[in-house]
Amino acid sequence: MNYAVNKEMRPVYLQLYRQLRDDIIGGAFAYHSRLPSKRLLAEEAGVSTITVEHAYALLCDEGYAEARERSGYFVIFRPTDGFAASSGGSGPQLSSRRTVRAAQNPDFPVSLLSKTMRRVLTNYDCAILEKSPNSGCIELRSALKQYLARNRGIRVDVEQIVIGSGAEYLYGLIVGLLGRDRVYAIESPSYEKIEQVYRASGVRYELLPLSDDGIDGAALSASRADVLHTTPYRSFPSGVTASASKRYEYIRWANRADRFIVESDYDSEFSVSSKPAETLFGLSDCDNVIYLNTFSKTISPSLRVGYMVLPKGLVKPFEEKLGFYSCTVPTFEQFVLTELIASGDFERHINRVRRSMRKALSEQG
Numbered sequence: 001m002n003y004a005v006n007k008e009m010r011p012v013y014l015q016l017y018r019q020l021r022d023d024i025i026g027g028a029f030a031y032h033s034r035l036p037s038k039r040l041l042a043e044e045a046g047v048s049t050i051t052v053e054h055a056y057a058l059l060c061d062e063g064y065a066e067a068r069e070r071s072g073y074f075v076i077f078r079p080t081d082g083f084a085a086s087s088g089g090s091g092p093q094l095s096s097r098r099t100v101r102a103a104q105n106p107d108f109p110v111s112l113l114s115k116t117m118r119r120v121l122t123n124y125d126c127a128i129l130e131k132s133p134n135s136g137c138i139e140l141r142s143a144l145k146q147y148l149a150r151n152r153g154i155r156v157d158v159e160q161i162v163i164g165s166g167a168e169y170l171y172g173l174i175v176g177l178l179g180r181d182r183v184y185a186i187e188s189p190s191y192e193k194i195e196q197v198y199r200a201s202g203v204r205y206e207l208l209p210l211s212d213d214g215i216d217g218a219a220l221s222a223s224r225a226d227v228l229h230t231t232p233y234r235s236f237p238s239g240v241t242a243s244a245s246k247r248y249e250y251i252r253w254a255n256r257a258d259r260f261i262v263e264s265d266y267d268s269e270f271s272v273s274s275k276p277a278e279t280l281f282g283l284s285d286c287d288n289v290i291y292l293n294t295f296s297k298t299i300s301p302s303l304r305v306g307y308m309v310l311p312k313g314l315v316k317p318f319e320e321k322l323g324f325y326s327c328t329v330p331t332f333e334q335f336v337l338t339e340l341i342a343s344g345d346f347e348r349h350i351n352r353v354r355r356s357m358r359k360a361l362s363e364q365g
Contacts, residue, residue: 031075032075032076035056116340132163134325137163141307154309162307177317178227184228186207186229212240214246227259228260229261229264230261241277281309298346
């Protein structure tokens with residue numbers, strides 16, 4: 001293998017991580033094969049062993065590799081995993097090491113929020129009284145476009161982003177977009193309002209049991225569903241995070257004609273890893289993943305603002321079917337979020353929380 005990084009581009013460990021990840025996915029490292037030692041890889045890439053450790057830690061966090069005491073790092077990802085027999089496990093573990101919370105997420109600083117609100121009142125003037133465009137203010141959607149590219153590996157056009165008042169509202173829009181004649185599949189257990197929205201919408205849905213690394217493969221394979229609604233990162237209430245192999249299994253499942261994935265990415269920003277887990281939207285190249293997130297966890301549950309990112313192929317159908325719906329989030333709140341994201345205050349808060357969670361986790365031993 002030949003590894004090289006551009007030391008002028010930061011962070012260096014992410015460059016190395018991506019190269020290793022791509023080689024694992026591409027089959028350069030076979031399942032259960034040993035990855036290069038930290039020392040050898042550091043010499044080849046011209047970096048420190050600490051940098052290599054950080055890259056390997058990310059591979060382990062996301063389920064591509066595992067560390068074995070006194071033996072090194074070994075590949076645990078297989079592109080062909082899934083659709084086999086049930087894992088046979090006892091189901092999701094509510095407090096596994098991978099998903100345990102290190103600390104309660106601190107509230108967003110009220111002083112910073114009030115300061116931002118005052119700045120919006122001053123700088124935006126009468127614009128806060130104007131009606132928002134139906135899909136949301138262009139300012140917020142543009143800020144989210146840049147944020148998603150920087151932090152979640154999601155690169156989209158502004159037209160693909162839709163703002164709405166919370167996840168439940170957006171779930172309802174998705175049913176209106178994809179249709180009530182489809183069969184929807186959800187995790188079991190899952191966030192109760194997901195099932196409540198589908199039930200209230202009058203659609204057929206299936207409950208797919210979770211194993212310790214995501215939805216049971218046999219259940220997913222046998223499902224009659226056209227749409228898979230999943231929370232790959234720390235699904236509530238089980239706390240299960242889908243492994244890298246499981247995420248690719250979901251994507252392969254959706255590769256058949258006219259299937260879609262609804263990806264709820266709630267809480268992923270507060271991963272104790274050095275970077276948030278990969279999104280299905282970012283991994284898939286089939287233009288059939290709808291990505292959803294909210295500000296309920298990152299700022300406050302009282303701030304009823306969520307957003308979804310549509311595949312390019314659904315932008316026009318959305319406009320034709322649902323484009324007449326008015327945006328349900330006040331313009332003022334959208335401008336406040338715009339300022340928080342554009343100023344960097346939003347990301348600095350997330351980074352502070354993640355550092356405190358990592359510190360608490362290390363203190364727990």
